[in-house]
Amino acid sequence: MNxxxxxxxxxxxxxxxxxxxxxxxxxxxxxxGEEDFRLAxxxxxxxxxxxxxxxxxxxVLLTFSDPSETPIDKAPGKGACGAWPGEVAQ
Numbered sequence: 001m002n003x004x005x006x007x008x009x010x011x012x013x014x015x016x017x018x019x020x021x022x023x024x025x026x027x028x029x030x031x032x033g034e035e036d037f038r039l040a041x042x043x044x045x046x047x048x049x050x051x052x053x054x055x056x057x058x059x060v061l062l063t064f065s066d067p068s069e070t071p072i073d074k075a076p077g078k079g080a081c082g083a084w085p086g087e088v089a090q
Contacts, residue, residue, distance in 0.1 A: 037086055064083045
């Protein structure tokens with residue numbers, strides 16, 4: 001497919017998702033309380049979207065990922081939180 005065909009096929013869906021992200025960030029900005037590592041990772045991922053290059057999905061995923069290579073003995077919680085907190089749990 002060429003760019004025009006891709007735009008015709010996917011633009012409205014992508015536009016709607018981007019508006020959802022903007023609405024999420026608006027709710028966060030209006031809410032009280034402290035920001036945590038997940039929002040920092042989210043903001044970093046949003047910044048990736050404006051960069052040139054064909055690997056945005058990979059780069060966004062990496063902003064949420066744990067870059068450490070050494071396995072840990074035990075997971076710190078019962079489930080994933082969606083973003084790496086910035087330190088390896090002991």
